[in-house]
Amino acid sequence: MRRVSYILAALAVAALFVVWIQTQVLPTLSDATRTVVAAANADRTQSYTADVRTKTMYRGKWVTVESKVYHSPKVERIEYSGGHLAGAIVVNQGNKSYTRRHGSSSVAVTELATPAPSADRIGLLLKNYSATPGGRARVAGRDVNIVDLTPRTCAGPSKRLWIDTQTYVTLRTDDKDMEGRLISSSEFRRVTYGSPMSADMPRIPSGKQIETASVSAGRDAASLSRRLGFRVTLPKYVSRGYTLEGYRLHACPCRCGHESAHIVYTNGVDTISVFETRKLHHCGVTKACDPHPGAAGQCLMNKTERGAVAVAQRGAKTVVVVGSVDPSELMRIAESTD
Amino acid sequence: METRVDCEYIRGLLADFSEDNLLGRAARRARDHVAACEACADELKTFEATADLVREKGLREPPVGLWNAVYNRITDPARAPSVARPAAGLRLRLRIGAAIAALSLVILFGLSYVRRPQPPSVANAVAAEYVEGHAVGSRDGLFADRFSLTSVAALAEAEQRENGRL
Amino acid sequence: MSGGRVVEYVDVDLVRRTKTGDVEAFEQLFNRYQKRVYNIVYGMIGNENDAAELAQDVFVRVFDSIATLRAEEAFFTWVRTVAINVCRDHVRRRVPFRVESLDEKMSYDGEDIIREIADPAVGPERLSEQKETERAVHRAIDSLSGEHRTVVVLHHLEGMDVQDIAKALGCPTGTVKSRLARAREELRRKLAGYVES
Numbered sequence: 001m002r003r004v005s006y007i008l009a010a011l012a013v014a015a016l017f018v019v020w021i022q023t024q025v026l027p028t029l030s031d032a033t034r035t036v037v038a039a040a041n042a043d044r045t046q047s048y049t050a051d052v053r054t055k056t057m058y059r060g061k062w063v064t065v066e067s068k069v070y071h072s073p074k075v076e077r078i079e080y081s082g083g084h085l086a087g088a089i090v091v092n093q094g095n096k097s098y099t100r101r102h103g104s105s106s107v108a109v110t111e112l113a114t115p116a117p118s119a120d121r122i123g124l125l126l127k128n129y130s131a132t133p134g135g136r137a138r139v140a141g142r143d144v145n146i147v148d149l150t151p152r153t154c155a156g157p158s159k160r161l162w163i164d165t166q167t168y169v170t171l172r173t174d175d176k177d178m179e180g181r182l183i184s185s186s187e188f189r190r191v192t193y194g195s196p197m198s199a200d201m202p203r204i205p206s207g208k209q210i211e212t213a214s215v216s217a218g219r220d221a222a223s224l225s226r227r228l229g230f231r232v233t234l235p236k237y238v239s240r241g242y243t244l245e246g247y248r249l250h251a252c253p254c255r256c257g258h259e260s261a262h263i264v265y266t267n268g269v270d271t272i273s274v275f276e277t278r279k280l281h282h283c284g285v286t287k288a289c290d291p292h293p294g295a296a297g298q299c300l301m302n303k304t305e306r307g308a309v310a311v312a313q314r315g316a317k318t319v320v321v322v323g324s325v326d327p328s329e330l331m332r333i334a335e336s337t338d
Numbered sequence: 339m340e341t342r343v344d345c346e347y348i349r350g351l352l353a354d355f356s357e358d359n360l361l362g363r364a365a366r367r368a369r370d371h372v373a374a375c376e377a378c379a380d381e382l383k384t385f386e387a388t389a390d391l392v393r394e395k396g397l398r399e400p401p402v403g404l405w406n407a408v409y410n411r412i413t414d415p416a417r418a419p420s421v422a423r424p425a426a427g428l429r430l431r432l433r434i435g436a437a438i439a440a441l442s443l444v445i446l447f448g449l450s451y452v453r454r455p456q457p458p459s460v461a462n463a464v465a466a467e468y469v470e471g472h473a474v475g476s477r478d479g480l481f482a483d484r485f486s487l488t489s490v491a492a493l494a495e496a497e498q499r500e501n502g503r504l
Numbered sequence: 505m506s507g508g509r510v511v512e513y514v515d516v517d518l519v520r521r522t523k524t525g526d527v528e529a530f531e532q533l534f535n536r537y538q539k540r541v542y543n544i545v546y547g548m549i550g551n552e553n554d555a556a557e558l559a560q561d562v563f564v565r566v567f568d569s570i571a572t573l574r575a576e577e578a579f580f581t582w583v584r585t586v587a588i589n590v591c592r593d594h595v596r597r598r599v600p601f602r603v604e605s606l607d608e609k610m611s612y613d614g615e616d617i618i619r620e621i622a623d624p625a626v627g628p629e630r631l632s633e634q635k636e637t638e639r640a641v642h643r644a645i646d647s648l649s650g651e652h653r654t655v656v657v658l659h660h661l662e663g664m665d666v667q668d669i670a671k672a673l674g675c676p677t678g679t680v681k682s683r684l685a686r687a688r689e690e691l692r693r694k695l696a697g698y699v700e701s
Contacts, residue, residue, distance in 0.1 A: 039481070040480055040481070052485055054483070054485040054486050054489055055486075056486045056489045056490055056493070058489075058490060058493045058494075059493075059497070062410065063489060063493060065485070065489050067485055078484075078485070078488075080488075083489070084489075084492055084493065084496065085488065085489060085492050088488075088492070090488060092484075097474075097477065097478075099488070101492070110474050110475075110477075121479075121480050122480065125480055137399075137402050138399060138402070139402055149481070159481055161481060162402065170481060172402065172403075173481060173483045173486075174406065175483055175486065182406055182409070182410065184483050184486035184489075184490075185403065185406060185486075186483045186485040186486055187402070187403060248475060250471045250475075252467065260471070262471060262475060264475055266479060268480060269479065269480055269481060270479075271472070271475065271476045271479055273468070273471065273472040273475055273476075275468050275471065304465065304469050304490075304494075306469060306472070306473060306487075306490050307469065307472060309465040309468055309469060311465075320468045322468050322469060322471075322472035323472075353685040353686065353688050353689035353692070354681075354682070354685040356685070356688060357681045357682075357684045357685040357688065358681065359678070359681035359682055359684070359685045384692055384696075384699055385688055385689075385692055387699045388688060388691050388692040388695055388699050389660055389688060391637075391641060391695060391698060391699055392641055392644075392645065392656065392660045392661070392691060392695075393660050393661065395637055395638045395641040395642075396543075396641050396642070396645055396656075396657075396660065396661050397539065397543050397661055398542065398543055398546055398642060399539070400538050400539055400541075400542035400543075400556075400559065401542075401552070401556045404534075404538055404542070404556065404559060404560065405531060405534055405535070405538070407556075407560045408534060408560050408563045408564060408567075409527065409531070411560060411564050412527065412530070412563075412564055412567045412568075413527065
């Protein structure tokens with residue numbers, strides 16, 4: 001009898017909590033923010049088949065790829081049919097992503113840091129970005145709400161999202177760099193919800209599996225230091241709003257065996273990557289011979305639309321920082337790493 | 339007295355009548371008939387109602403992303419804006435001049451390439467490897483454009499290979 | 505809706521700013537007129553993909569040559585001319601295919617009348633949904649021949665008068681009127697279920 005009372009009391013507390021959330025917390029969020037929160041979780045509940053067209057700016061040129069997506073809450077298969085990725089297949093299942101290129105006999109495996117959007121990440125997003133409504137439109141024959149995600153404090157990359165008013169699936173994403181220039185756009189050209197995936201659709205592509213990047217609970221600075229043979233340390237400085245998300249082991253996809261520590265920082269939407277390696281590596285595929293970017297202590301930059309790359313020699317190791325924030329920030333991060 | 343034959347004949351002209359496309363006797367005959375015949379007047383109203391419906395519902399929404407496409411084209415630094423075309427004689431001279439200039443550039447570039455082979459673009463190749471890692475590592479972020487990031491990863495990998503061949 | 509109705513004074517300022525290379529001002533002009541331009545282009549071309557590409561071409565051409573525009577208060581009239589010319593160029597470049605003209609005159613009872621057109625459409629069910637009506641109107645416009653669709657869009661949607669259309673298309677006003685009449689006849693048949701008599 002007492003146990004029943006406890007259960008009832010617990011249920012009552014839970015119900016009160018839900019009511020409190022609904023009456024006190026949610027009403028304080030704007031409609032745009034609520035849409036964003038719902039959209040962050042939409043892919044965990046929706047199944048759909050879609051045709052997607054993606055335009056990406058890379059080294060000053062627009063590159064377009066087409067893909068067909070079979071998505072269910074547990075597994076997703078993306079078949080690329082156009083552009084330089086034609087014939088490539090990506091399967092995202094559990095916390096792993098498998099990629100096989102057309103004509104390749106091997107499959108690149110990466111382990112995801114956060115297979116599902118955590119409450120922490122959504123909290124970070126809301127802390128660092130403001131969501132403002134951008135009106136209504138139609139994408140792939142569906143009504144969508146447009147929401148702009150812009151950084152609250154300092155200059156940084158921003159996003160415009162087209163979110164299905166019914167399912168909250170993001171049907172189009174435009175990414176802009178910190179100067180507001182469009183760098184990529186992915187748009188669902190056609191979407192069918194609830195479409196069943198055939199049994200063989202989510203099958204992981206066949207071929208020898210090569211782990212190119214992984215992360216797990218066991219990966220931390222100490223275990224990576226043991227594996228790589230040098231001390232992996234966190235930078236003393238990171239840009240405002242970014243917090244440590246986790247450590248990965250980054251392996252060069254060319255199978256040359258070179259590995260780096262990959263430390264990931266996020267502000268909820270954008271990421272900064274800090275790679276630490278014994279010496280600056282240039283993988284076997286490229287046949288380059290000069291491992292040093294410059295004189296010791298000299299920080300070199302290289303800019304792409306997806307972010308700048310800062311390279312600094314720090315003692316016996318090379319630190320490479322990649323991100324979309326101001327390049328001076330990346331240099332500062334690289335130089336703050338012992 | 340309006341007859342059934344009159345009505346059939348006039349109804350065949352109503353579309354033109356509604357667009358003021360009848361002349362002379364036909365126009366007069368149609369006007370007089372419609373004024374006297376309620377059924378044909380009603381028929382004429384359906385032409386006007388059709389035009390109203392088309393005006394009210396005929397407009398389409400332009401595709402999403404039109405501005406982005408226009409913006410990218412007008413701000414593309416590689417694009418030369420179209421300007422008023424010069425006269426034919428001048429055009430010919432300009433073409434010859436441009437051809438000579440282009441040929442000179444090709445020869446100069448070729449000579450410099452033969453004399454002093456460029457070293458591999460180490461910075462680009464190194465950057466490409468880590469841009470690839472960064473793109474792959476960012477794919478699972480909130481609202482990350484996984485399609486574009488996969489594309490970037492593949493482009494960066496291709497760039498590594500391309501630089502390696504230099 | 506047409507350029508002759510209300511002079512868009514705001515346009516003048518935006519046009520002047522665009523002439524100095526102000527892309528944001530041009531974006532505002534784009535936002536004001538993109539729907540009209542897209543509909544003109546769609547009407548003249550008749551398919552979404554080409555229409556989207558050509559609508560881009562129109563705005564790019566407008567941006568590139570806006571310095572040559574003297575009558576700034578007539579900005580949209582000029583844009584419309586650019587749109588029509590871009591589409592006509594496109595149509596000329598396309599592989600030609602024969603379309604039987606529906607504008608030929610026939611004789612009946614000693615007077616010139618217009619030839620009868622067979623209507624292949626099945627009468628639509630009467631549907632109350634606004635969206636469905638809109639779709640039906642779009643389908644009906646789509647089903648018109650290119651020549652007929654063009655005059656319908658320019659006259660009924662864009663509000664151009666017959667003389668201006670004739671001038672823009674380089675054909676006699678009688679031809680424009682005739683095309684409008686045939687098009688309206690066809691639309692009336694196809695939209696009979698949606699039109700209240």
